[in-house]
Structures are given as structure tokens and as C-alpha cells.
Amino acid sequence: MSDNKSRIMTQKQRQISKAFEVKRNVKIIPAKKDIIENQNNKLHVAAYCRVSTFDDSQSGSFELQKQSYLEKINTNPNWILAGIYADQGTSGTSTRKRTQFMKMIEDCRQGKIDLILVKSVSRFARNQLDFIGTSRELKSLPHPVGIYIEDINLNTLDTNSEFILGILAIVAQGESEQKSAAITWSIIERFKKGLPIIPTHNLLGYTKDKFGRVIIDKSESKVVKFIYDSYINGTSVTEIANQLMKRKISTVTGLERWSNSSIYHILRNEKYKGEVVMQKTFTVDCFSHKSRKNNGEKTQYILEHGIPSIISDKKWELTQKLLKYPNCKSKSTKVISMPRLYIKRIKSGKLRNYIVLDPSWKPKEIKEVFK
Template sequence: MKKITKIVKDSKDTVMKEKLRAAAYCRVSTDSEEQLVSLETQKLHYEAYIKANPNWEFAGIYYDEGISGTKKEKRSELLRLISDCEQKKIDFIVTKSISRFARNTTDCLELVRKLVDLGVYIYFEKENINTQSMESELMLSILSGLAENESLSIAENNRWSVQRRFQNGTFKISYPPYGYDYADGEMLVNLEQAEVVRFIFKEALAGKGAGKIADALNKKGIKPKRGNNWISTTIRGMLSNEKYVGDAILQKTYTDDNFNRHTNYGEKDQYYIQNHHEAIISREDFETVDKLINQRGKEKGIVKGSGKYQNRYPFSGKLKCSQCGGTFKRRIHTNGNKKYIAWCCQKHITQADECSMKFVREGNLQRAFITMMNKLIFGRKVILKPLLKALRDMRKADSISRISELEKLIEKNTEQKEMLIKLMAKGYLEPALFNKENNELEIEAESYRDEIESLNFAMNSEISKTHEVRELLRFTNKAQMLITFDGKIFESFVNQVFVYSREEVGFQMKCGITLREGL
């Protein structure tokens, strides 16, 4: 009898042969004709790219045009792509680069995690990253931080523009202090608030401290410009504010390369303008109050602006509340017979209804830093070296090319001015027409020079970041895994710590990236 053997198809082979439904995402940030042509090129490229892969099934092209990539909520097609993934219509996504997908590190990681949970993976063509085979999302965090720098460079140019307005005296104070209003480009005295300002200085001249003055104002039911209650730091700031005598100091604070604001203790140039606006307080009273404040500081051993008190500890001035933006203050808490160090949001201490952020233990912060640094030490070759290379290459070629182009435009501009002078000398041009054309060329040349200076400024900022990454890489190459917290190491590499909750913080490194860690 013939024996018949039935061959059963292996289910695993069937799964292996099922095609992945692959879609592509494209985006351009402006709706100019050149950018729209680029978008069409991307669409054609990815349609052909997906259809050429025998293991993929074309699931469509999703594209946003003329929309910034900074926030995902502004991109309708990206949101539609995510929705289709949730509805199990897509298995795999292809995109040009992290900067095309998201320029905000938080959004990028949030979307990647969400898609991975849905079983949908992303391939970033430029960075050659496939989220399905990625060993750690820390690498993606750093690379997406690099993409975010492209958006931040625009802010750097704006910062440079403000610096120029400081120098030529055209900067306008858009947010005047308590006691003044802003109208038609000028600071005008608010008569009602001015009386409160005079009361504050009168009390200070009588020897009362900032805390007692704040309490007196709160009892009278007088509201400050921001918040519901007066606090001592607000009073101290007013008593040292030169605007109350009619002067203005420009650039009291500055923004660093990571766009964090700091008090200017001489790191940047300042510009003093006398008689900038109408005074509320006489110079004599203002100077007397300043002497009283300095005398009290000397008695307590605190030198103004030295940071002796504020920066006694590694975390001093570096912990920032993600809810209200306030700084954390060091305190000693007691649990039974045991005492421990805690850091509390200053706004939560005084106005708990406006900020609900609870305290965090110093020991937890130290352990989070140790964990984060050990991750960098372990993964330095796959994390910091690519980061250093990317920073070295970033935007430099484009900037140099644009500077070269601008220099040629300046040369052409100079030739045009020389031609005007010759025509004027030969009597072919009327003086009025000559002045008009010459002024236009001067304005044009100035704009070219300004742009060159702006590009140089941006490149110098990238050089600063590169230096910080190089220092971090040099340290991690030599360092052993950390066991205990070292304040000097913390101060060397960390710019700020953002407290998101009692379970998570973000260490913003001096090289510009922010790394989240659990507490």
C-alpha cells in the first residue's frame, strides 16, 4: 500500500514571509517653493524605496508641509500616522532623520516609546538607527538632542540680536518692574504702585528687613505684580533695582549656550543708561538703602553677588522646578529621631496652592547622578564619540558656505557704491538720488555684516558644546564606575537639574543634552 505523508506548513515560516506594512514620514519646515520641491523628492524617494523591498508592503506616505517640527501637536499628518499605527494599519515607519521626525527630545522619546509599545518600529535613515534593534534609548535621546539644536540655533541668533540692541541703546524694556507701566515704547510711572514702592523704601530706611516689609504689605492686602503674596526676595530685588531712580542697566541676566538664564556677575558686558525714564525714588534714598543692605550683609559675612550662601552645596542654585520654574532650597527634615537633607521648591514653601511640587531627598538625587554617570561611562564609545563627531560636523559646512556667499555680496555692494560715486562725480546723478541709492546700499551691506557676525556667533556656540563633550569623553575614558557621589564631578559636567516629580529628574549637561533618571 502506498504511504502518503502530509506536509504541514510551518506557522513560523508563514509569519516570516508576511510582509511588513511600511509607511514613510516626510516634513519640510517652510512652505517656500524650494522646500515643497524637496518634499516631492522625498515622497518619490520613499515610495520607490519601500516598494523596492520585497519584505515590505507599501502603506502610504505621510507628510507635513510648511510646519515647524518643534512640537508634535502642530503636525496633523504625524498625528494621523500615529493614529493609523494605533489602528494596526502600519508595522514599520521609515523617515529621513531624527530632525525630520522631531526636534524636541521629549516628544521624540515619547513617540518612539509609544510606537514600540504598539509593536511599530522606526528606521531613521540618516542616523542608521532602527528602534527594533536599538540596545538603549539613551543613544536616541542624545541624537534627538542634537536635532533639537537646529531649532535652538534660531534662538541663538535672536539672542545675538538683543545683544546688538544693548550695545546701540535701542533695546526696549518690555516688562517694567512694579511701579511702572509700558506704553508707546516708554516706561511710565504707575501712580498707585509708585506709592507702594515709596512705602517699601521708607520702611527699609527705618531699618526694617525685607521679610517684615513683605508681611506688612500682605496684611494691607496689597497684591504684587506676580503671585498673590509678597515675599522677602521680591522686596530685596526692588530695593536694589536702579530703575527706581530712573536709570537702566541692560543685561543684568544672560542666557548660556544651553539657553538657561543666569544672573550676570561680570561674565557678560553690561550697559548703564542714566535718566532712562522718570524716577520714583531719589538717588540719595536709594544709595542709603544700598549701604544699609551691604552693612547687614557684612555683619552676616555675606558679600553681595559672591554666592557665598547660595552656592555652599553642589545642588545649590541648580535644582529647578518643572512646574513653576522656581529654585529648590536646602532644608533639614526630621523623621522620628533621624534627620535627613531635603531640597524643596521655594515657591511651594511660600505658595503651596500655586506649586504642588513636593520635596526630594538629597540622597536620592545623588544616587540618580551616580547611575546616570555610570551609564555614560559604560556606553561612552557608542554614545559620546558619535555625539562629538556629530557636533563637529553640525552646520559648520553650511555656515561657512553662507559666510562666503555673504562676503561676495559685500564685495558686489562695494562695487555698486564705487560706481555711484563715479556717476556722481561726472554729474550723471542728482545729489538727492545719490544719497537715496547710497543709503540703501549702506543698509544692505550692514545687514550682510550682521548676518556674518550672527553665523560666527552660532558656530562659536557649537565649539563650546564640542569642548564640553570632549571633556566628558576624556573623563569617562579614564574613570571607574562611580560608587559615591562626588560634588566636583557633578559641578564639572552638570549645568542644571530639572525636577519633574519625586520619581524623576533630568540632568542638563553642560554639553547641551538632558538625560532623565529615576529617583
């Protein structure tokens, strides 16, 4: 086997040797000049810019980017403006929401663009790997399109661009992992000291005062008590949901429809007895940002009496027993009175603490609301 292989190699070597010994007529067709370097053909140049919010601080930067690109392209005698593509108020993590970005890529496929100007990789894609994927696609088009990254002075049509981007990807990944590790460490240290992170915009029965402290929302807490009392006294989860919808009491997120799962979530939430379990979920990695339920993979921290309780310990423990052994529930249901006047406040956003008025309220009830 090895003798045959060495014999084949020897034959190849002889072929190469003869090719240099015998003069052959080979016609050479010169390569076309690189599209970026060919100054005889004017380039159709586009620019892409993006900011993630509509804040005034970013809107100025957004407009500045667009105007500076317009001036840069229009003042270059070898360039023709192919368009300024700009997305405002969109994240870099999803291209589907970046309509202008998608339009620009489609225009590239149709041969309308030769070169794209962009401030940085992060403006163009969520990470270096995504950027490399897009640049490869544009480079492989019948009419290749280059991306010029201003902050590192790199054109993706250059022969060594992918090598440089590969190095940058490794560096960026290391930085992202370090930042993620630092943030995770600080959160865990907070948990160890009994400093939980409790958002209340999706937590029925609670809100925050002007100092950021978690306090009981008196109106919403009545709904929580109604749910617990009804379940303890034999009412099914489906019937509880139907009663809430019948009274037009919306969910904590403002939905008119209550699902069985949302009722079960309230019945199982230990926060209603004042206890806070920290690190119920954890982030898988700093790139996908996927969250996973903590089934013992990570340490958990429990803060007793962490927030004001709406439900007593005794009632909460009884509820957990009934959830585990539903056959223990009493068959004869006792009617639990619904909250007489439910006041819904907006819990987040610019309209935070505004009251949602119910058209069915009578003048006497409205006066009671605004006492």
C-alpha cells in the first residue's frame, strides 16, 4: 500500500518536473481590477445607521449619522448615492424588526449597491459571527458587495478582512464573557446579602413607592385574596378565571382573558406570603440570552419576610397542600365575595400610576376612587 502511494507521488513529481522542462504556450487572461480599487467605474455606495431607542439623546446621534453619510458620499466624485438606510428604536439582536436593514440587503441582492458604509460591527449585526455570515453572503453575490467598517478601517472585500474579523470575534467573545461573568457575580452577591431584584409590573398585588420599595397595592391585593379564598373553599381554577372575566377584572398585564395557568401561577407564588426565592431562572450564556428554569443547576437563595405579605403562612401552606392533593378539597363551595371596587393602575411606562377608569362606575364610586 505504501509502495503504491510513493509510486503515485513520484509520478506526480515527474509530471511537474516535465511541465517546467517543456515549454508550453499558455494564454493569460488578466484579472479584472477589484471593484473597490477600480476608479473608472463609479461605485453605488449606501450607508446604514441604527439607534436602539427614540430618546432625545440618541435621536441627535441618529440624525448626525444620516447627514454625515450623505455629505461623505455626495462629496466623493467616485461614488454615487445608493441610499441611506436607517433604523430607529430597534435592537441589533433581531434583523426581522430592522425593516431598513432587510431592504438594504435585498437591494444588494438586486445589484443596486456596491459598497455599504457602517460605523461599527455592532451597528450592523449583533455580533462578529453574524456580521461574518452576512458579509460572506454579500461577497458571494454575482455582483459582490463590500461593507466598509469605519472604526477599524476595514473593507470586507479585502483579502485579509475575514482573518482580521475572526480575531476581533475572539476578542469580542472574551469581552462579552467577562462582562457577563461580572454582572452575574454582582447579582449573586446581592442575593447573598438578601437584596432581591423584584419587578412589580407583572406581579399582581404589589407596586413600588417613590423610593423603589415593594409595597402592597390595596386594590390588586383584594383580587389575590379572592383567588386564594375561592380556591381554598372549593372553587375550581376555571371557575375563578370565569368569575374574574365576568366582573371585567383584567390581568396584571392588562389582558381581559384569564387563563388557568395564570391563576395557578398566583396560587404557587411564594411572594404572596412575603417570601422571595432568588435565582429561580438563570441565563444559559451571554450570546443566546436564553433563560432556563433553575431545577437545581444553580444555587438558590430564600429571603424570608422579604416583602409585605398578602396571604398568611397558614393559608399559603394549605393552598400548596390542596394543589398537590386536589382530592382533599371540599366539594361544597362557599361563595366568596368579589372585590366591590377594583381600581386598576398602570404599573409601568410613561403612564405609570394612572388609573384606568371603568365606564360602569357610578359618580359615588368615582368619588371613592379619588379620595
